[in-house]
Amino acid sequence: MSRGAEIPKIQAPRDLKWIGRSTRRVEDPKYLRGLGRYVADLEFPGMLHAAIVRSPHPHARILGIDAEAARQIPGVVAVVTGAEAAELVDPLPDSGPAPDRHVFRVLALDKVRYVGEGVALVIAESRYIAEDARDYVDVDYEPLDPIVDPIAAGQDTSNLVHDALGSNVAYDRTFTFGDVERHFAEADIVVRDRLHWRRGAAMPLDNGGAVGIYDPATGELTIHANSISMTWFAFALAATLRIPSNKFDVISYASGGSFGARFCNWRVLVTAGLASKLTGRPVKYSEDRLDHITNGDQHASDRYYDVELALTRDGIFRSLKTDVIDDYGAYCHLGVGTHGNAMAQVTGAYRIESTVYRVRAVLTNKTQQGAYRGFGAEVANWAIERLVDKAARQLDIDPAEIRRKNFIQPEQFPYHIPTGNMYDSGDYERVLDHALELFGYDHWRAEQARMRADGRRVGIGLVSCQERSVYSATEFWFWYDDPAVQTTSTPEGVKLTADALGNLTVTLHSTPFWGNSSDTMAAMLVAEEFDVDPATVGIEYHGTKGGLPAAGPGGSRLTVMYAGAIRGAATKIKDKARRIAAQQFEADPEDVEWVDGGFQVRGTPDVRKEFGEIAMAAHLFATELPEGLQSGLEASHVYDHPYTTMPSKDRTDLGVFYPCMGHACHIAMVEVDVETGGVKVLRYAAVHDAGTMVNPRSLEGQIIGGTAQGIATALLEELVYDDQGQLLSSSFTDFLMPTAMEVPELDIGHEETPSPITEYGIKGGGEAGRMMAPGAMSAAIDDALVDYGIHVAELPATPERIVRWIGEAGGGAGSAPR
Amino acid sequence: MTASASNAQTLPITVTVNGRAYELALEPRKLLADVLRQDLGLTGLNIGCAHGVCGSCTILLDGETVRSCTLFGVQADGAEITTIEGVAPSFEELHPVQEAFWAQQGLQCGYCTPGMVLRTIELLRENPDPTREQAREAIASNLCRCTGYQFIVDAVIDAAARLRSAAQQEEPDESRS
Numbered sequence: 001m002s003r004g005a006e007i008p009k010i011q012a013p014r015d016l017k018w019i020g021r022s023t024r025r026v027e028d029p030k031y032l033r034g035l036g037r038y039v040a041d042l043e044f045p046g047m048l049h050a051a052i053v054r055s056p057h058p059h060a061r062i063l064g065i066d067a068e069a070a071r072q073i074p075g076v077v078a079v080v081t082g083a084e085a086a087e088l089v090d091p092l093p094d095s096g097p098a099p100d101r102h103v104f105r106v107l108a109l110d111k112v113r114y115v116g117e118g119v120a121l122v123i124a125e126s127r128y129i130a131e132d133a134r135d136y137v138d139v140d141y142e143p144l145d146p147i148v149d150p151i152a153a154g155q156d157t158s159n160l161v162h163d164a165l166g167s168n169v170a171y172d173r174t175f176t177f178g179d180v181e182r183h184f185a186e187a188d189i190v191v192r193d194r195l196h197w198r199r200g201a202a203m204p205l206d207n208g209g210a211v212g213i214y215d216p217a218t219g220e221l222t223i224h225a226n227s228i229s230m231t232w233f234a235f236a237l238a239a240t241l242r243i244p245s246n247k248f249d250v251i252s253y254a255s256g257g258s259f260g261a262r263f264c265n266w267r268v269l270v271t272a273g274l275a276s277k278l279t280g281r282p283v284k285y286s287e288d289r290l291d292h293i294t295n296g297d298q299h300a301s302d303r304y305y306d307v308e309l310a311l312t313r314d315g316i317f318r319s320l321k322t323d324v325i326d327d328y329g330a331y332c333h334l335g336v337g338t339h340g341n342a343m344a345q346v347t348g349a350y351r352i353e354s355t356v357y358r359v360r361a362v363l364t365n366k367t368q369q370g371a372y373r374g375f376g377a378e379v380a381n382w383a384i385e386r387l388v389d390k391a392a393r394q395l396d397i398d399p400a401e402i403r404r405k406n407f408i409q410p411e412q413f414p415y416h417i418p419t420g421n422m423y424d425s426g427d428y429e430r431v432l433d434h435a436l437e438l439f440g441y442d443h444w445r446a447e448q449a450r451m452r453a454d455g456r457r458v459g460i461g462l463v464s465c466q467e468r469s470v471y472s473a474t475e476f477w478f479w480y481d482d483p484a485v486q487t488t489s490t491p492e493g494v495k496l497t498a499d500a501l502g503n504l505t506v507t508l509h510s511t512p513f514w515g516n517s518s519d520t521m522a523a524m525l526v527a528e529e530f531d532v533d534p535a536t537v538g539i540e541y542h543g544t545k546g547g548l549p550a551a552g553p554g555g556s557r558l559t560v561m562y563a564g565a566i567r568g569a570a571t572k573i574k575d576k577a578r579r580i581a582a583q584q585f586e587a588d589p590e591d592v593e594w595v596d597g598g599f600q601v602r603g604t605p606d607v608r609k610e611f612g613e614i615a616m617a618a619h620l621f622a623t624e625l626p627e628g629l630q631s632g633l634e635a636s637h638v639y640d641h642p643y644t645t646m647p648s649k650d651r652t653d654l655g656v657f658y659p660c661m662g663h664a665c666h667i668a669m670v671e672v673d674v675e676t677g678g679v680k681v682l683r684y685a686a687v688h689d690a691g692t693m694v695n696p697r698s699l700e701g702q703i704i705g706g707t708a709q710g711i712a713t714a715l716l717e718e719l720v721y722d723d724q725g726q727l728l729s730s731s732f733t734d735f736l737m738p739t740a741m742e743v744p745e746l747d748i749g750h751e752e753t754p755s756p757i758t759e760y761g762i763k764g765g766g767e768a769g770r771m772m773a774p775g776a777m778s779a780a781i782d783d784a785l786v787d788y789g790i791h792v793a794e795l796p797a798t799p800e801r802i803v804r805w806i807g808e809a810g811g812g813a814g815s816a817p818r
Numbered sequence: 819m820t821a822s823a824s825n826a827q828t829l830p831i832t833v834t835v836n837g838r839a840y841e842l843a844l845e846p847r848k849l850l851a852d853v854l855r856q857d858l859g860l861t862g863l864n865i866g867c868a869h870g871v872c873g874s875c876t877i878l879l880d881g882e883t884v885r886s887c888t889l890f891g892v893q894a895d896g897a898e899i900t901t902i903e904g905v906a907p908s909f910e911e912l913h914p915v916q917e918a919f920w921a922q923q924g925l926q927c928g929y930c931t932p933g934m935v936l937r938t939i940e941l942l943r944e945n946p947d948p949t950r951e952q953a954r955e956a957i958a959s960n961l962c963r964c965t966g967y968q969f970i971v972d973a974v975i976d977a978a979a980r981l982r983s984a985a986q987q988e989e990p991d992e993s994r995s
Contacts, residue, residue, distance in 0.1 A: 024920055031928025032916040032935065034862020034902030041861035128847070205866040205874050205929045205963050256864060256874075256929025257963045289867045515927030515964045697923050701969055705926060708966030732871035732961070739958040740967040745950075769966075 022697035039209040044282040051130035053120040055112035058365035058725025060141040070136040075129035082107035093236040113330035116294020146725030150327035150362040171361040177418035178354025183319035187310035199302035206256025207287035208268040212276030226255035234544035249545035252512035260371030300372035302327040329368035338376025340475035344658035345466035350406040385775035420653035423661035435665035439685035461779025467662035469764025471555035492561035493548025493638035496569035500619035502612030505538035510552030529570035531597035556764025563759040568637030666776040677799030681744035689751040690765030710773025831895035836904030853891035862902035873960030876933030902932035914980040924973030926964035
């Protein structure tokens with residue numbers, strides 16, 4: 001479908017063989033045997049190991065570095081200081097607001113800006129020796145006052161994270177969509193909230209890692225890495241490393257989880273690359289947990305919201321105001337893309353006529369943000385759902401019913417929200433009703449009343465949230481009036497090859513496997529096209545060198561993009577095979593049809609050639625091919641974003657940039673212990689609509705895993721900085737990821753409203769669970785503590801905070817602290 | 819500050835790993851996880867946190883699960899170790915616990931999986947018919963960041979059924995022989 005084209009009517013999925021069947025994942029046997037090979041497992045002859053000297057200070061000038069003692073240690077091959085690194089490589093790729101004034105480097109140059117920032121790199125025969133030698137690198141620091149509180153930092157112009165910026169506010173802009181002031185003036189009621197979503201992180205069990213291999217004979221640099229390879233963008237990384245882009249090859253390796261943390265983690269790749277370029281030997285840099293937590297560029301949103309919802313006395317929403325301060329840490333290499341993401345669905349599942357969104361990106365002495373499942377849109381989901389719950393309570397309307405009143409209706413799709421983004425399709429009331437039934441809402445409301453009568457603090461919370469999927473590149477620049485480049489491509493390319501026996505291999509051009517079952521998705525999509533078993537499909541990965549354009553996983557795009565790319569390549573192969581078959585049948589290609597893995601002449605099923613027979617002819621019998629065809633049976637296809645439109649010049653319309661819109665309703669029932677502040681999940685149901693499902697069991701795995709992370713965001717996980725800028729939660733003993741005892745069993749249901757703009761009607765679903773659970777948990781805690789008048793306005797709602805809120809409420813009326 | 823690795827002394831140990839005996843000369847400070855991964859090439863165990871919390875480095879040492887990242891290699895002197903590579907009976911067949919994890923999609927990225935599989939083997943030896951709650955409690959020793967644990971619990975229950983049914987099939991065979 002071309003950009004901005006007419007949206008067709010929704011096509012229900014055709015009669016499908018593999019799509020929609022829960023299928024064992026093709027990746028799994030090797031991981032079950034421990035033979036999966038993560039990047040940390042790689043060995044190369046002569047390989048060296050790198051360790052980073054990290055800053056103990058949040059903010060300090062580097063007066064000097066004496067590395068001589070470290071260099072003398074046997075087994076140490078080189079020590080590279082920040083100043084030396086700046087001679088070897090250019091700054092890292094950075095799409096932040098002013099990359100020349102908050103320069104993002106692989107090692108700090110003149111001053112350190114957060115605890116853990118690298119100041120030097122030790123390269124040695126083993127990691128043990130590198131870490132020994134690290135202790136002998138003598139860094140002379142002049143400590144500066146730490147900049148910790150983003151509210152204060154935004155006002156301060158005397159103490160700056162980046163002096164060249166002249167401010168700690170990297171970005172401040174207000175976007176207005178529609179007649180917000182009129183809608184607020186006309187409103188009967190305005191509900192306000194002040195919210196704080198604290199800093200977390202994706203925290204996969206595997207850390208970032210890379211092996212750089214520079215070949216002095218050819219000048220080529222290969223980097224094996226568990227980051228995204230992204231041929232689409234590899235030239236920028238090549239430029240940083242001062243290698244011609246066609247002599248630069250990033251080869252993807254599996255990662256033990258990502259959830260965003262492997263998205264563009266340039267520092268790891270550049271560390272390994274520069275170390276190898278310098279020494280001429282393979283060099284491995286594997287983050288350890290402390291490296292990852294403090295210096296991995298992967299903290300998540302840390303936001304303070306002032307939000308307002310204007311509505312009629314009947315509970316009809318009119319307009320939404322958002323004013324958000326985001327503590328980005330010391331750099332912002334992904335710009336404010338996490339807010340672009342939020343604006344894809346800022347008005348939620350509701351008919352809201354206008355909205356205003358102000359964002360201030362503040363820099364502080366903390367590790368910078370990267371991506372985490374939801375990429376900032378999960379926070380906006382929480383904000384609007386908090387407002388809706390507050391409105392429901394104020395108007396004494398059931399939380400399910402106030403949502404039902406305001407849902408966008410099925411016949412209104414495709415629906416443009418005020419920001420300009422389009423929702424392709426949906427049926428939100430159907431999802432809500434399914435969830436209420438699955439949960440047993442009426443029954444458990446009655447049970448809740450009985451339990452409360454026994455003195456138990458039991459609450460039920462419900463949210464109905466969006467999951468945008470399949471991003472367009474425009475969300476990374478529509479922030480700026482004059483962006484350097486207005487990219488509009490977010491492609492995904494694949495190559496499909498049928499060998500002489502007709503066996504199929506799909507070549508993926510961006511994918512590291514990181515738990516997202518990319519191989520299975522690709523194999524099932526190929527299987528669907530060719531009527532073979534997915535287990536028989538060969539999978540290979542192509543590096544960035546000579547690769548097809550591909551942007552890789554992120555924004556729940558991969559399955560949709562693979563479906564388009566594989567469909568395209570399969571069509572090319574089948575068209576060629578059909579012509580060969582037609583020649584053999586002495587029939588018109590128009591009369592030759594594909595049936596169950598072979599070709600037949602229409603109406604004469606006994607005249608048939610299996611695909612393998614045609615493949616044999618294509619490979620081995622050139623003289624028998626139709627005029628103009630060459631030997632072989634392979635095709636590449638690059639699938640572009642299915643539907644992008646350009647933002648308006650004045651940015652009162654951001655265009656369509658995230659159109660494949662999933663939806664879910666989550667309902668949680670919790671019990672709160674008012675003495676300890678502990679929250680126990682008694683019951684949890686989730687109904688999702690991610691369009692046509694490819695592998696339901698895998699999708700459910702993503703939903704449950706995402707929900708577990710969302711519950712952890714709501715209750716447990718936080719990266720805590722003290723007021724001196726020291727990170728207090730720098731290990732798994734302090735950053736509390738849930739065990740099996742903290743995560744409930746989920747009841748999962750599905751609706752399938754196909755997308756009208758993607759192959760098979762698929763939408764993305766990989767981030768969904770985490771985008772709903774924080775809101776559902778917050779609402780359930782509110783409800784459990786309704787006697788105290790508590791409204792959860794800060795996450796995580798740790799036991800300590802809950803006890804404090806109850807205390808501040810005086811054990812009676814009142815509300816959570818603002 | 820101690821001397822660096824290159825001039826450090828080594829200690830000899832003997833250890834049996836996946837049924838094969840090894841004589842190794844180890845630097846005393848070298849972690850057991852690194853010995854298995856680097857010296858023996860058994861990279862199935864993974865290092866997630868390196869401080870004994872996550873369990874990605876779990877192995878069976880004399881039949882019991884331990885975290886190999888918080889043991890020194892020399893502490894394994896005389897021990898019998900099973901790593902994930904030693905679990906499947908052959909290249910063609912998986913262990914019933916591995917089969918159950920595959921069938922139930924009890925894994926996503928695979929990083930915690932070796933530890934989860936070994937922990938499940940240990941649990942089912944002690945309790946061949948656990949409830950879901952018991953399974954949950956047993957695997958709470960190990961962190962998984964992907965699955966939310968539910969399908970791992972499904973896999974443990976499925977594995978228990980597979981092992982019990984295999985044991986029942988073996989019994990009449992044994993009585994005949």
